[in-house]
Amino acid sequence: xxxxxxxxxxxxxxxxxxxxxxxxxxxxxxxxxxxxxxxxxxxxxxxxxxxxxxxxxxxxxxxxxxxxxxxxxxxxxxxxxxxxxxxxxxxxxxxxxxxxxxxxxxxxxxxxxxxxxxxxxxxxxxxxxxxxxxxxxxxxxxxxxxxxxxxxxxxxxxxxxxxxxxxxxxxxxxxxxxxxxxxxxxxxxxxxxxxxxxxxxxxxxxxxxxxxxxxxxxxxxxxxxxxxxxxxxxxxxxxxxxxxxxxxxxxxxxxxxxxxxxxxxxxxxxxxxxxxxxxxxxxxxxxxxxxxxxxxxxxxxxxxxxxxxxxxxxxxxxxxxxxxxxxxxxxxxxxxxxxxxxxxxxxxxxxxxxxxxxxxxxxxxxxxxxxxxxxxxxxxxxxxxxxxxxxxxxxxxxxxxxxxxxxxxxxxxxxxxxxxxxxxxxxxxxxxxxxxxxxxxxxxxxxxxxxxxxxxxxxxxxxxxxxxxxxxxxxxxxxxxxxxxxxxxxxxxxxxxxxxxxxxxxxxxxxxxxx
Numbered sequence: 364x365x366x367x368x369x370x371x372x373x374x375x376x377x378x379x380x381x382x383x384x385x386x387x388x389x390x391x392x393x394x395x396x397x398x399x400x401x402x403x404x405x406x407x408x409x410x411x412x413x414x415x416x417x418x419x420x421x422x423x424x425x426x427x428x429x430x431x432x433x434x435x436x437x438x439x440x441x442x443x444x445x446x447x448x449x450x451x452x453x454x455x456x457x458x459x460x461x462x463x464x465x466x467x468x469x470x471x472x473x474x475x476x477x478x479x480x481x482x483x484x485x486x487x488x489x490x491x492x493x494x495x496x497x498x499x500x501x502x503x504x505x506x507x508x509x510x511x512x513x514x515x516x517x518x519x520x521x522x523x524x525x526x527x528x529x530x531x532x533x534x535x536x537x538x539x540x541x542x543x544x545x546x547x548x549x550x551x552x553x554x555x556x557x558x559x560x561x562x563x564x565x566x567x568x569x570x571x572x573x574x575x576x577x578x579x580x581x582x583x584x585x586x587x588x589x590x591x592x593x594x595x596x597x598x599x600x601x602x603x604x605x606x607x608x609x610x611x612x613x614x615x616x617x618x619x620x621x622x623x624x625x626x627x628x629x630x631x632x633x634x635x636x637x638x639x640x641x642x643x644x645x646x647x648x649x650x651x652x653x654x655x656x657x658x659x660x661x662x663x664x665x666x667x668x669x670x671x672x673x674x675x676x677x678x679x680x681x682x683x684x685x686x687x688x689x690x691x692x693x694x695x696x697x698x699x700x701x702x703x704x705x706x707x708x709x710x711x712x713x714x715x716x717x718x719x720x721x722x723x724x725x726x727x728x729x730x731x732x733x734x735x736x737x738x739x740x741x742x743x744x745x746x747x748x749x750x751x752x753x754x755x756x757x758x759x760x761x762x763x764x765x766x767x768x769x770x771x772x773x774x775x776x777x778x779x780x781x782x783x784x785x786x787x788x789x790x791x792x793x794x795x796x797x798x799x800x801x802x803x804x805x806x807x808x809x810x811x812x813x814x815x816x817x818x819x820x821x822x823x824x825x826x827x828x829x830x831x832x833x834x835x836x837x838x839x840x841x842x843x844x845x846x847x848x849x850x851x852x853x854x855x856x857x858x859x860x861x862x863x864x865x866x867x868x869x870x871x872x873x874x875x876x877x878x
Contacts, residue, residue, distance in 0.1 A: 371474060375474070378458055378459075378462075379455070379458050381481055382455055382481040383458075385487050385721075386451055386490040386491060387451065389491075389725050390444075390451055391441065391444035391447060393731075394731045394732050395442060395446070395493070396759070396844070396847060397756075397759050398492075399442075399446055399493040400732075400758045402433060402446050402493045403439060403493075404767075404772065405771060406433035406437065406439075414427075417584075418587050421583070421588045422584075424537070425495075425536060426533070426534050426537060428531070428534040429494075429495035432449055433445075433446060433493070436448060449498060450492055450494065451491065451497075453490075453500075454487075454489060455490065457490075457497060457501045458480055458481055460505060460508070461480050462476065463504075463508050465679070465682070465683055467511035467515065468683050468687060469690060472683060472687060472690060475686045476679070479682050479710065479714075482713075482717050483713075483717055484617070484717045485614050485615060485617075485852055489672070494672075496675050499535055499675055499676055500676060500679070502528050503528075503532060504676075506546075507679070510525045511549075511554060513561075514550075514552065514553075517561075517565075519568060522572065525569055526572030526573045526575075529543045530577050532676070533577050533580070538656060541655035542677070543573065544655070545652050546652075548648050549648065551644050552644045552645070604653075606850075607653060607669055607671075608653060610670065611653065612625065612626065613671075613851055613852075614852045615671065615678060617717065617720060621712055621713055621716045629646070629649075629685070632645075635688055636687060636688065642684075645684050645687075648677070648680060649677060653677075656674065670849065670850055671851075689705050689706045689709055693705050720853070727846040727853075728842070728846065729848065730847055731843050731858070732756075732759035732760060734842050735760065735840070736760055736763035738842075739760075739860075740764075740794070743799065744817065745797050746817070747799060747817045747818070747819060748811050748816055748817070748818045749799060749801045749818070749819045749820075750802045750807055750808050750811060751803045751820075752803070752820075752822045752823050753823065754788050756858070757773065757775055757790055757803065760821075761773055761790070761792060766794075775788050775790045786804065788802065788803040807820065812863060816865075817862065817865075818862075818863045819860060819861070819862055820836060820863060821860055823857070823859075824856070824858075827859035831861065835863065836862060836863035837862055837863075839860050840859070840860035841857065841859055842859075844856035844858060859877065
């Protein structure tokens with residue numbers, strides 16, 4: 364028994380070491396991508412300026428805690444490192460935390476869950492991303508750990524810790540609200556047959572403390588709200604419910620064999636697990652959590668697309684259900700163990716699926732604005748113009764030109780043209796005492812070369828091939844973005860740079876096929 368515990372502790376420490384090494388490797392080497400540029404600008408303000416900003420923008424999509432924590436590394440002498448320190452720390456700490464949480468459901472699944480998270484490329488990426496997702500997952504696991512401890516021990520002191528960590532979740536991201544609410548379905552979960560049933564007083568204590576901890580910020584937002592919209596209506600769409608579920612499986616259990624196997628395990632879970640009520644409760648949390656966040660965005664008109672990143676709090680429960688299902692299958696078909704060990708086989712399949720893409724992730728970029736701007740700096744001439752397919756590129760380009768917004772956001776003027784058929788964004792900036800202008804419009808690009816000026820055009824992967832074939836421009840640069848994390852991970856956010864020079868129509872570009 365003692366040797367078994369020592370062996371388990373050794374494997375846990377080994378997972379912690381490997382997990383840190385995998386998350387630390389190249390964590391500060393990649394260019395900032397667009398969301399990290401927003402983190403850079405959001406985190407420049409100290410506490411007083413943060414409060415001032417939220418007084419004027421109480422409907423801002425994200426609460427301030429992560430930005431206040433990240434500000435401790437200001438003035439960000441190396442943003443590619445400084446913005447990612449907190450995600451790296453909590454991404455690494457999530458490895459032992461999932462072990463502790465999984466043990467509350469079954470000691471047999473603690474190490475399988477830990478091994479799965481250790482080698483998970485998706486989680487490694489979030490741990491190297493200057494956003495709050497790895498912090499969210501750690502806080503969610505810690506809150507659930509104390510929640511499960513209360514269900515086992517019935518000690519009300521655990522409820523204060525649950526309320527504390529759930530409240531920190533709220534101050535980190537509003538996307539955690541459905542998780543805080545719907546995870547309380549676990550009040551009906553019975554970790555052990557002999558465990559006492561939760562009382563109404565326990566429910567009231569937990570939610571009373573959550574409300575107490577969150578009330579100051581809720582009142583602050585309510586009293587300063589002046590009818591602002593939560594999101595720009597031009598921003599996008601949440602996507603369909605089925606697409607969101609499909610993206611969750613695509614990101615968390617990559618490649619068809621693993622995806623299909625995981626789906627089958629979840630479907631069979633209520634039929635295989637001995638305590639069917641517990642199985643249905645865990646599945647209900649999964650389904651209602653995704654549906655809850657989806658309808659939360661619909662009700663409050665949040666038009667941001669929804670990605671699996673916003674369900675990161677559920678990832679530990681997802682692994683827990685998979686391994687509980689596997690464990691139940693091995694118990695039900697005990698004779699199968701003589702020939703086939705299902706849990707080790709599934710762990711190998713999951714690790715192999717992640718190790719296939721992990722080397723590609725390390726070699727790739729999320730959005731390489733740094734190299735794009737370095738190329739432009741070397742080749743820009745006075746009078747040149749820059750056109751970008753999407754306005755979302757503008758902050759990233761300006762950041763690496765060292766153009767820092769006066770306030771929190773870049774002010775990008777726009778106007779409607781041609782009786783409302785065309786919208787044009789125009790942002791002038793100064794570089795080496797010369798003025799250049801970045802344009803973005805739904806029409807390109809003959810209106811910008813009328814005076815004979817050269818124009819540099821940045822196109823995304825989806826439109827680059829068509830643009831190159833339909834215009835006299837030449838391809839002069841490719842900037843990798845093959846491991847971005849938008850609706851899916853990985854998403855291809857690579858950028859193609861074209862040059863349209865009306866004075867040199869026969870200029871040759873690089874010979875590179877555009878897929």
